[in-house]
Amino acid sequence: MKTFGGPVLFLDRDDINTDEIIPAKYLTELTKEALKPYILEDLKLPGFDQKGEATKQARVIVTRKNFGCGSSREHAPWVFEVNDITAVIAEGYARIFRQNMFNGGMLAIELPKADIDAIFAYASVAGSALAIDIDSKKMCVSGGGKETVIDFTLSPFDEALVRAGGWVEYADAKY
Amino acid sequence: MGQTIAQKIFAAHLRDEPFPGTKVLSLDAVFCHEITTPIAIDDLKARGKDRVFDASKIKAVIDHVTPAKDSKTAMQGKILRDWARQHQIKDFFDIGNNGVCHAIFPEKGFVRPGYTIIMGDSHTCTHGAFGAFAAGVGTTDLEVGILKGVCAFREPKTFRINVSGTLPVGVYAKDIILDIIRRITVNGATDMVVEFGGTVVAGLSMESRMTLCNMAVEAGATSGICAPDMVTVEYLWPFIKSEYASKQAALEAFTKWLPDTDAAYEKTLDVDASTLQPMCTDQFKPDCVVPIAELGDRRVDQIYIGSCTNGRIEDLRQAASILKGRKLADHVRGIVSPATPDIFKQANKEGIIDIFMEAGFCVTNPTCGACLGMSNGVLAEGEVCASTTNRNFNGRMGKGGMVHLMSPASAAASAVTGYLTDPRKLLAESVN
Numbered sequence: 001m002k003t004f005g006g007p008v009l010f011l012d013r014d015d016i017n018t019d020e021i022i023p024a025k026y027l028t029e030l031t032k033e034a035l036k037p038y039i040l041e042d043l044k045l046p047g048f049d050q051k052g053e054a055t056k057q058a059r060v061i062v063t064r065k066n067f068g069c070g071s072s073r074e075h076a077p078w079v080f081e082v083n084d085i086t087a088v089i090a091e092g093y094a095r096i097f098r099q100n101m102f103n104g105g106m107l108a109i110e111l112p113k114a115d116i117d118a119i120f121a122y123a124s125v126a127g128s129a130l131a132i133d134i135d136s137k138k139m140c141v142s143g144g145g146k147e148t149v150i151d152f153t154l155s156p157f158d159e160a161l162v163r164a165g166g167w168v169e170y171a172d173a174k175y
Numbered sequence: 176m177g178q179t180i181a182q183k184i185f186a187a188h189l190r191d192e193p194f195p196g197t198k199v200l201s202l203d204a205v206f207c208h209e210i211t212t213p214i215a216i217d218d219l220k221a222r223g224k225d226r227v228f229d230a231s232k233i234k235a236v237i238d239h240v241t242p243a244k245d246s247k248t249a250m251q252g253k254i255l256r257d258w259a260r261q262h263q264i265k266d267f268f269d270i271g272n273n274g275v276c277h278a279i280f281p282e283k284g285f286v287r288p289g290y291t292i293i294m295g296d297s298h299t300c301t302h303g304a305f306g307a308f309a310a311g312v313g314t315t316d317l318e319v320g321i322l323k324g325v326c327a328f329r330e331p332k333t334f335r336i337n338v339s340g341t342l343p344v345g346v347y348a349k350d351i352i353l354d355i356i357r358r359i360t361v362n363g364a365t366d367m368v369v370e371f372g373g374t375v376v377a378g379l380s381m382e383s384r385m386t387l388c389n390m391a392v393e394a395g396a397t398s399g400i401c402a403p404d405m406v407t408v409e410y411l412w413p414f415i416k417s418e419y420a421s422k423q424a425a426l427e428a429f430t431k432w433l434p435d436t437d438a439a440y441e442k443t444l445d446v447d448a449s450t451l452q453p454m455c456t457d458q459f460k461p462d463c464v465v466p467i468a469e470l471g472d473r474r475v476d477q478i479y480i481g482s483c484t485n486g487r488i489e490d491l492r493q494a495a496s497i498l499k500g501r502k503l504a505d506h507v508r509g510i511v512s513p514a515t516p517d518i519f520k521q522a523n524k525e526g527i528i529d530i531f532m533e534a535g536f537c538v539t540n541p542t543c544g545a546c547l548g549m550s551n552g553v554l555a556e557g558e559v560c561a562s563t564t565n566r567n568f569n570g571r572m573g574k575g576g577m578v579h580l581m582s583p584a585s586a587a588a589s590a591v592t593g594y595l596t597d598p599r600k601l602l603a604e605s606v607n
Binding site for chain 2: 015019020023024025027028029031032042065066072073074094095096099100103155156157166167168171172174175
C-alpha cells in the first residue's frame with residue numbers, strides 16, 4: 001500500500017481540468033516517469049508557480065469542486081504519482097479522475113465545503129502539512145503551532161482498491 | 176418502482192456486487208485507441224498478464240494522431256498494431272481505413288441497445304445514442320476490461336432531460352446540448368447517466384443523438400443515453416438483419432431497454448427547443464455558453480469542422496449548405512476533417528468536399544485532428560478558433576489559444592464572415 005500525507009499544495013479553484021493537470025501534447029509519452037516535469041503546466045492560478053518549491057515539496061493536493069474534469073487520461077493521476085503526490089482532497093471530483101486515483105491505489109478524498117474551508121485556513125501558513133490515517137479515517141492538518149483534525153469516509157470498494165494496491169491486481173485475483 | 180434504461184442495463188450485466196452500491200458489470204465491448212491503450216498493453220506485459228478476455232469484443236483504431244507525426248506517436252501506433260495482430264483482434268482500423276473512434280465504431284455496427292461498453296476516452300458516452308451504457312474510463316479500467324471483460328461502477332443515478340417543442344431553423348443538436356450544459360453546469364450530472372428524451376430527441380437522427388450524448392461528459396455525466404426506436408433500428412439494420420425477421424421485430428426486441436413509465440429519476444429537466452438559439456461557448460469552460468449573436472464582434476483566426484462531436488456526414492452537409500458559393504474570409508484559415516473514410520467518400524460523392532475546397536478549406540484525412548492540440552491544426556498564442564469540437568479548456572487546441580464551441584452551421588458562418596456569426600444570417604441570404 002502507498003503512503004499518504006505531507007506538505008500540501010493548495011489549488012483554490014473549482015473545475016480544474018485534466019488539460020490543466022497534464023496537457024494533451026504530453027500524452028505521446030510511453031512511461032509515467034516521463035510526465036514528471038509537466039505537472040499542472042497549463043494551470044493559471046494566482047500565486048501558483050508550476051516550477052515553485054510548493055509544487056516540488058507537495059505530497060497532498062487540496063482543492064475545491066469538480067477536480068479532474070474533462071479527459072479520461074490517467075496521465076493526470078500519474079503525473080501526481082511520479083511527483084510523489086498520492087492523495088487529493090476536494091469538495092468533489094469528476095467521476096473518471098476519482099476512479100483513476102483509486103484504481104492506481106491512490107486517494108481521492110471528498111469532504112464537505114466547511115472541512116475544505118478549514119484546511120484552506122492553513123494555505124497561508126508556511127510549512128503546513130497534512131497527515132492521513134486510513135485506519136482511523138482521520139486527517140490532521142497542521143502548521144503555525146495549530147492543528148485541525150477532520151474525519152473522512154471512503155467507500156468500502158475504494159478502500160479495498162487502495163489496500164490491494166490498485167484495480168488490476170484486485171480484479172485479476174477475483175474475476 | 177420502475178427502472179431507467181441504465182438500471183435495466185446494469186441489472187442485465189451484473190457480474191458481482193463486492194460492496195453495496197458497487198456494481199461490477201460484464202462488458203459487451205472494449206474499444207481502444209492509440210493514445211491511452213499502449214500504456215495499458217505495456218503494463219499488462221510487465222505484470223505477466225498479456226492476455227485478452229475475448230478478441231471478438233475488442234475493437235481498436237488509430238485515430239488521435241494519424242498518420243504519425245513523430246517517433247513517439249509512431250511507437251504508440253506500432254504498439255497497438257502489433258498487439259492487435261498478436262491477439263488476432265480482427266476489428267482493428269489502421270491508416271487508410273481509420274477514423275475517429277466514436278464515429279467509426281457505430282458506423283461499423285459495433286454498438287447495440289443494451290450493450291455495456293468502455294473505452295479509454297471520455298467521449299465514449301457518445302455510444303449511448305444507441306441505448307447502450309457506454310462510459311469513458313482511464314487506462315487501468317481499460318486494462319481490466321481487456322484482461323477480464325469487466326468494469327466497476329457505482330449504482331447509476333439517472334438525470335432525465337426532456338427536449339420538446341420545435342427546433343427553429345438554424346438551431347441544431349449541438350445548440351441543444353450546449354444550452355443544456357449552460358443550464359446544469361460542468362458538474363451538474365456528475366455520477367449520473369443523462370437520459371435524453373422528449374419529442375425533439377425522438378425526431379433527431381442517430382448522428383444528432385450522438386452529438387447530444389457525446390457532450391454529456393462535459394456536464395460530468397458517466398454517460399448519455401437515448402431510448403432505442405425505429406431510427407436506431409434503421410441505422411443498425413444492415414448489421415442486424417440476419418438476427419430479426421423484420422425491422423418491426425427488431426424494434427420489439429429493443430423495447431426491453433426502454434425506461435419504465437414510473438422509472439425513478441434523480442433529477443429531471445425540461446427544455447423547450449422552440450426557445451433555443453444558435454449557441455457558442457465563451458471563456459474556458461463548456462458551461463460558459465451564450466447565444467453566438469452576442470459575440471458577433473469576436474474575430475476568429477481558424478475554423479475547425481470535425482471531431483467525434485461534429486465530423487459526421489450530417490454535420491458536413493450542414494456546413495456545406497452555408498459554404499456553397501462562398502469563400503473563407505481573407506484572414507481566416509479553415510480545416511475540415513471528415514470523421515471516417517465512409518463519411519469522406521459520401522461527402523465527395525455529394526460534392527461537399529468540392530464546396531469546402533472551393534471555399535478555401537484544407538481537407539484532412541479522418542482523424543481527431545485539431546480537437547485536442549496534439550496533432551494538426553494547433554493554435555498559436557493568442558489565436559481564436561471557431562470549432563465544432565467538445566472542449567474549450569485553456570490550452571486545449573494549443574497553448575494560449577481560445578476555442579469557441581458551436582454547431583457546424585455556426586462554424587461555417589463564422590468562416591465566411593471571419594467573426595463569430597449566427598448562421599441564420601447567412602441561411603436567410605442563401606434562401607433569397
